[in-house]
Amino acid sequence: MTELAAQHCDACRADAPRVSEAELAELMHAIPDWQPVEEEGVLMLRRVFSFRNFKEALAFTNRLGALAEAEFHHPAILTEWGRVTVTWWTHKIGGLHRNDFIMAARTDKLF
Amino acid sequence: MTELAAQHCDACRADAPRVSEAELAELMHAIPDWQPVEEEGVLMLRRVFSFRNFKEALAFTNRLGALAEAEFHHPAILTEWGRVTVTWWTHKIGGLHRNDFIMAARTDKLF
Secondary structure, three states: OOOHHHOOOOOOOOOOOOOOHHHHHHHHOOOOOOEEEEEOOEEEEEEEEEOOOHHHHHHHHHHHHHHHHHHOOOOEEEEEOOEEEEEEOEHHHOEOOHHHHHHHHHHHHHO | OOOHHHOOOOOOOOOOOOOOHHHHHHHHOOOOOOEEEEEOOEEEEEEEEEOOOHHHHHHHHHHHHHHHHHHOOOOEEEEEOOEEEEEEOEHHHOEOOHHHHHHHHHHHHHO
């Protein structure tokens, strides 16, 4: 399998398939620092990144924001003093698409 | 009362008083678009700001980040496509200080 972080998002349609349980298990191996979390029935990927202060946290938020704009796929980014919590999922399908794993892997590269 | 948005944060000590219920009721009048919310026993102020897209949301996050750095008081900023959720509270006292109301009022001015 080509490394996830080297891949780009596919354009995602509302009828695109969510990842299956088997795919989820396989893909989680590629992004070991992320956790699958469920909120209101929607499965998401989440990771907390730690920083020395607010300025470094905000700088990371901006690097991630640039990546999100470049790929037309946008996470939820919680910026706090010394910490950024990133959550990826695909709104259109109400769950996880392969794109989200690619974006999680690419987020790791920005850290 | 001097307009909240024209004020600056006082340096906040761990033994600084939380706002009383009477002060809370008074101060909420000055920031009508904010809601008091309680998370794990900690009272906070929260407002959701709406934007046309991700880029505008992230620009607001950066304006708010600059204010936070200038005042040495930092909120939680959740940046999403078209929306920024801002939460103010004072970590040192585990609740709301007058500073948080000043910062909420100043956040409104950045919108």
